[in-house]
Structure formats: structure tokens, C-alpha cells
Amino acid sequence: MAKSDPFNKDLNVINIGLSSFKENVEEAGAHAVQVDWKPPAELDKKILNVLSNNESYIEKQNKKCLEKILKGAPVLIDLDRAIDVIPGMKKNLILHAGPSITWERMCGPMRGAIIGALMYEGMAKNPKEAEKLASSGEIEYAPCHEHKTVGPMAGIVSASMPVFVLKNETFGNHAYCTMNEGLGKVLRYGAFSDDVVKKLKWMEAVLYPALKKAVRELGKIDLKNLIAQALHMGDEVHNRNRAATSLFYRTIAPVVIKTNDKDIAIKVLEFINGNDHFFLNLSMPACKVTLDAARNIKGSSVVVAMTRNGTDFGLQLSGTKNQWFVGQAPIPDALFFPGYTKNDANRDIGDSSITETNGLGGFAIAASPAIVQFIGGAAKDALNYSQEMYEITAGENNMYQIPALNFRGTPTGIDVIKVNEKGILPFIDTGVAHKKPGVGQVGAGVLSAPYEPFKKALAGFITSLDKKEKNK
């Protein structure tokens, strides 16, 4: 016992509360660290008891889960048609971003994107016909996430759309994502004009086969490595993909030229070059294929999916199988393009928050000084935001690093218990869609995830622990 007496050695104090006490300790010559403490969310006594009874078990399971995330090795191996590769894909099925939702409850951009997709598929001749079909019950809807897929914004995937095929080399699972259409009037923001469909058709007829040939020629592209480099070059691969797109371009350009006619190669390369966000549709499935391997670890409170459908915000935990925990999606308080205001903004939308779930995007914003203006302007703010996210994650990434934090690994593996205990919500980079279909992007910014789904997820997690005990 004597060993632990605090006497006769340097006193190092952690001060939780009045900051003057910290200053006094320092003035007297000892070291002190101030905790910027705030009251935790009011948690039910019963919940706290279950958590404290299972503390070491949960810790062990979360460690397991984090290990799986860190070991994930996402590579791009191919491109193919959705219907040929996405499990469960069929002609009358449309995949969408976010948790499950009915046509009636869908927001404008999502409806618009579905209208566009039905016309693209040739199932409707005009928007009116498409809308009728969409609400007829003949078309089925399901979350991308439930089909090993992710999609930005509306995230609409229909049967004949070409998709990237990714593999997690460590665990053998796959994930899928469409190709990014670029900016302006695009399907993912709910635009469905003839131009939109025409572009999608071009992507199907020209871009897809050309890239498929090129990727097959290369065999695979190591996305984890590419993302790690991009973080060192100022991307966080959610709102900023300029470096990652450039790196991808450097990798793919020679083989695109090698495997395609010159005219096609030029158009394909111009298309990629003209769209800084091209890589978003690779960073997202890279995160998805990584996190999917960490699913279904009993007793793990780590979040494996966090996503929005423009109406609801939903999340899934490793320890609660495929259960969704859902709450209302927030309206982003963002910076708006000229002519638009918050009144035009749709509720938060897209599967792209899979990047934050994997410790990128908003969690890695400290790596991306170019976009720190979204959060107040000073580079230090970005550092602070990333650092705050360490409070709610199970650990740090082994590959993805933040140069400005002495190459510290990005905060990885959101722990729903920590989110609830500390009242700190995940920080998400986001683009803002106009609430009316077809208008497109109206701004960009950052926001905190809503509390409600995290509260529900903790309750659901507690129930899953109870079940475990009964099974014994």
C-alpha cells in the first residue's frame, strides 16, 4: 500500500472543474492539466449499472472490433453492373442512402434522384410517369448499406448502373459504389433533367468500360495507401478529395491510355480531371468495406455505419447486428452558394458519413487546412475538432495520420457509450442539397450528428447485453 502514497514525488494533477485551481497548482510549481469538463448526458441509472458491470467485456469486444477496422485493406479490383454484382440487386429494386424509408417520407432530392433513375433505366418516359411508378408499389426500396453499397447524397443505385467493386483483402468481403458524376445538376442531388440522364448514359457507355479495362489491367488499386497519402496532402476524403483524385488520376491515367482508344482515353481522363470529387465514390466504399468486416461483434459498442436519407439519420453498431437506430436528420448550418439560404437546405443526406465512421472526413479535418474555413476559419479550430473526436472513439488509426498532430492516427471507431457519456457528438463534413429535387448543391459545411439515434443505440446496445447474459 505504501507504494501508492502520493508523497515525496512530483505531484501531477488533472484538474476537473474550477480552472483557477489548475493555475494555482502550476503557480506553486507542479504540473497540471485542465479538463474542459461538461455535464454528461443524463443516463439512466440502470444503463450505467449494466455498463459498469460489463465494462471489461465491452472494452475487450471494442478492441476486437477496432482491430478489425484497422486491419481492413480496401482495394479497388473491378467495375461491374449493379445487377451483376450487388447482392440482392434486381430490376425493380432501387437502393438509396441512409436508413430504410418509404416513398412517402422521402425528401425532395431523393425522390428526384429516383425519378431520374427510373428514366435512366427506361422504366419511365418522363418525370410524371416515373413519379407514378415510384409511388405505385412496384418499385422496392432498400438502403445501400443493406446491400454492401454506399452512395453520396441521395445515393441512388439502380440495376444497370455501373459500380466500383472493392474488396477488403484481409477479410475477403466486398463493397460497391457508383461513379461520381461531377458537380452541377447531378442525380445524387436529385436532378433528373435530360442532361442528367444523358451524362449517366455516357458514364455507362464510355467511362465504365474504359475504367474497367484500366482497373483490370492494373489488377488492383490499394485505396488505403492512397487515402493515407491524400491525408498528408490536405484531403480528409469527404469534403475535399482533390489530392486523392489527383493520386488516383496518376495511377489510372497510363493504363486508361494503354487499354483504350485515344479519343476515349482523352474524354475519360478529362472527366476525372474535371471533378475534384471523383475519389469520393472510392473513399466511401473503401470505408464501407473496412467497416463491414467489423460488424457483428457481440458486446461491441462501436458504430459501423452512420448515414442519412435526407429525412432520418440512422446508425448501426457492431454489437447489435443489422438493427438501425434512427432519429431526425438535422438541417446543416452551412455556407451557402450565392442566391441560397438555410431555407433552401434539405435535411442532411447521404451515406458519405461512412467516412467519419471510419475516422476520416470531419474526424480528420485537422489534416485538411484548406477546408477549415467551414468551421470558423482558423487552422487551430480544425485541430481542436479532430482532437475532440478522440474523446468518442475506441482508438486511433494505424495508417491514416494527421501531420499537424505529429502524425497521430485519426480518431477511429466511434463508441456509442462514449458519445452518450460525454455528450460529444460526431462531427460530420457535408454538402448541402436543395430541398427541391433537381436544383442541386446549394452549400457545404459541417454539422454534429443528432443525439437521438445515439441515445436509442445505447438503449439497444444495453438490451443486446441483457440477451447475452440470458444466453449464458
Place this chain on the structure above:
Amino acid sequence: MVIKGKINKGEYFDSVTLMIVAQKLNGLDGVLDAAVVMNTEENRSILDASGLFIPEFRKAESSDLLICVKAKTDEDAKEALQHVDGILDSIRKEMSDTEDFLPKSLDTALKSMPDANLVLISIAGKYAEREAMKALKKGLHVMIFSDNVPLEDEIALKTYAHEKGLFVMGPDCGTAIINGIPLAFANVVKRGNVGIVAASGTGLQEISSILSDRGVGISQAIGTGGRDVKKEVGGIMFLQALDALDRDENTQVIVLASKPPAEVVVDKIVEKSKDIKKPIVAVFLGSDKKILTDTKIIPAHTLEQAALIAEKISKDENWHSVEDYLGKRKADLVDEKRIFNIIQNFSDKQKYIRGLFCGGTLCEEAQIILQDMVADVYNNITLDKEFVLKDPWKSKKNTLIDIGADEFTLGRPHPMIDYSLRNRRILQEVKDKNVAVILFDVVLGFGSNMYPAEELVPIIKGAQSQSTGKEIIFICSVTGTKEDPQDKKMVINELKKAGVFVFESNAAAAEYAGLIIQNISYKRAKEQSYGKK
């Protein structure tokens, strides 16, 4: 409605900055819409679509910045355009640093300080237990300054900590000095060979300060919180601290300070003391003197006496001389002609003391001293029904008030920091024609009010001028050391200049106040007997 624009030649800003600028312009009165963009093809089409593309822009080059506002009046538009450059300038300046990141939790704090060994907690009581338990599980000692921590939480924390050999000081522990570092409300003391265990914050401050200013240093001063020595907690930490000081090679004398502990706790302390070779001095304020008879523990009646005995032992001198010294000091005070002079200036009605304390233990000590000297000492701390004030906001005869008691501190900073409540009470008391003496304490050290003299002197002067014709005597003690940040010497001088009788121990101040009141009665009694003749 007016649309006006301008071109800033060759000025580059990234698009996000420009969105912020546009947002600021949009916030101006009279501005309906605004755009601030670099001159790219894409941006031109955006401007065109929102009706903000003016013909002038056709002349712009790709390195130019385009600014356009749609406003209610020509004046509004002009003003907004003038405003832009100011905004751009201020945004450039804002690029400088903001606040450093502070960890939001114990876990994260531990990452930046892996060798932390103590957690000081001063958040609202209902949250303190969770943070304290987390700290204990990480193997860290804990000091809980917070009050209003449920008793069962205190017991659980201390039981757990005791098993792991860790300290939980508090809850409601105002003071500790560990390895010479003052924690929370504590004084800057010399390091030395006297170790203190106290279930009383100001008690600890008083003893350690007296010792330090007399050249005797403190090895460790461990606060336990007042409830530790009650039956329910059973002295877990009090006894653990006693053990620790016994083990500590730098401690040669041990001082125990507390309000009366529960009987079972006294028994345990006595039992433990049998195995301890180091001398132990104890002041259990207000408890029966006999409880320590036939034990090896040396009992002291006041905090000051405990300090003085410890001083003697620490210096290897005969501690029995302390009693003589205190007796002589009292005699010296009595002898002073000044008492006679003071009394001369009182009106016939002036005969009571009003004591206003920010230190709870100091109030208690004054009570113990004064109740032996004068009759009818009322207060807000005693359990003695006869003398407890029904309304602590209203004094009666001789009254001693602990302004740090719950009824006063709810929703306010402690009176050791914030003097305002006591200041008002001083002004209230002097309006009472029967009041002769205002007795109060000044506690220095970290955490306490940094400017005691500056805040008290004007109040005292005001009180003297407001008192009803005749003089009022102010007596105070200053608890603290010369090394404390407030500059003790200066504080004492300023108070003396304002006519305050200043003492360096609370016991002496109380004693002097008692002497004055006693002398008033003698004088009146004499006058009456002369009058009768």
C-alpha cells in the same frame, strides 16, 4: 431594388472564405443577396443564374475577384460594396490562432499527462462520484472539493480507494497540501516535518499557516472532508492518512484536526495511535477534553494550541511550556490599557459581539473560546437548541455566524472568495445599537479572495461612519502565510491602518473580543455599584 458590383483586380481568396464574406454581406441591412466569387466560368454562370452578373464583369480577368450585391436602395448597395474590403481584411487577420485544445475527459487528459497521480474535482456534486470513481480505477488519488455528494457515494468511493491504497480527500474537502503543493484553498507553507490530517478545511489552513510562519514546515497536509469522521464513513480516510503519515519518513510529528469525531472513530484513532511511534497532537474542537485521557495522543483545546505544541515537538523542545505561553499572552492582553480606553468610547448600550466568519472551523473555534468567556453566544452552527439562531439572517445578543454555511452559499461563491454577503452583513450589524465588537476572519492563500484589504477597508470605514454615534471595534484574525499570494504583511498593515485590531491566530482574536465584552460588563457592574453608593 439595385444591383451593383465591383471587380477587385488580382485578388485571390479561396472559395470558402468568399462564401463567408458573402454571408456577412447578406447580413447587412438592406442587402437582399450578395455574391463574392473568383472569376471562373462556373462562377460566372452561377452569378448569371442568380441575376447577379453585371455587364461590367465581362471585362474581368480570371485572376479577378467579382463582388456583387442586390440591395434595397442605391445607398445600401454602395455601403455594402465599401464594406467588403473591410471584411476581407478582418478575415485575413482571423487566420491567426484561436484557443488551445483542452481534453474533455479524464481519459484524454491522461494521454497528455500519463504520469498524473492526483485528480482534483470541483464540478457539481452530483457528477463528482463518477469522475472520482474513474480516477480511482485508473489508480489515481482523488481530492473532491465539491460538496453535495451523496453520503453513500462517499462511502463507496472511500471503501474502494482504501482497498487500492488510494486517497479520496473529500467530498467537501477545501484544502490539502501534498508534497508542498497547495490544492484548492490552501496556503503556501514551508516544507518540514509536521504532517497534518484534518477533517476541517480552515482548521487545516489555520494550523499549517501558524506553523509555517513560525518557521516550522509541513510534510503533508491531508484533508478528508468533514463527514469522514462521522459514524457512517467511520474515519476511513482519516485513519488511512494517519497510517500514511506514520510511513512517511519526512513526517516526525502528526497533528489531527477535526470537529468532534464520532465515538467509534475516536476509538479507532486511539487504537491506531498505539502502534505509531511518532508524537500525535489532536484538536477535536468542542469535544470533551477527557476523550483523549490516558492515550498517547496530546490533546489541544484550540487550533493555535495544537500548532504551538507541534512546533515545540518539531523543534525537540518541551511542549508543556505552550500552556504557560498562552496563559501569559492572555494576561498581557488583559493588562493592556487600551481595553480600558476602548471601553471608554462605547455608549451605554454597546455590549455585544457579532462574529462573521467565512471559515466554518474558525467560527466553531471562536464559539468554543467565547462561550467560556461571555454569556449568550448564539450561532448558526451548533446543535445546541438553546443557542442556535432561528433565523441566521438576524443576530441576537452575542452572535457568531458561519457565512460559509449552506443557507448562505447556495448559488453563491464561497465567502472566502466573495466578500459581498459578509460585507452587507457587517453594515447591517453596526446599525444595532447594542453591538460593540465586530469579529471576523480573513483567510489568505490560493483560492481565496485576492484583494482582502482593498475590499474590506472601505466597508469597515463605511461601517464606522454608519454606526450609531459611538465607536465600533473591529477585531480580526488573518489566516495565511507570508508566502501567500495576497501579501500578508500588506493586508495586516492596511487593516490596522483602518483601525482594525489584527491577530495572527483566530483563537487570539476571539479571546480579545471576549476580553472586551468581559470588561464592558465589569465596568457596567462597577458603575452600577458606584451608582448605588
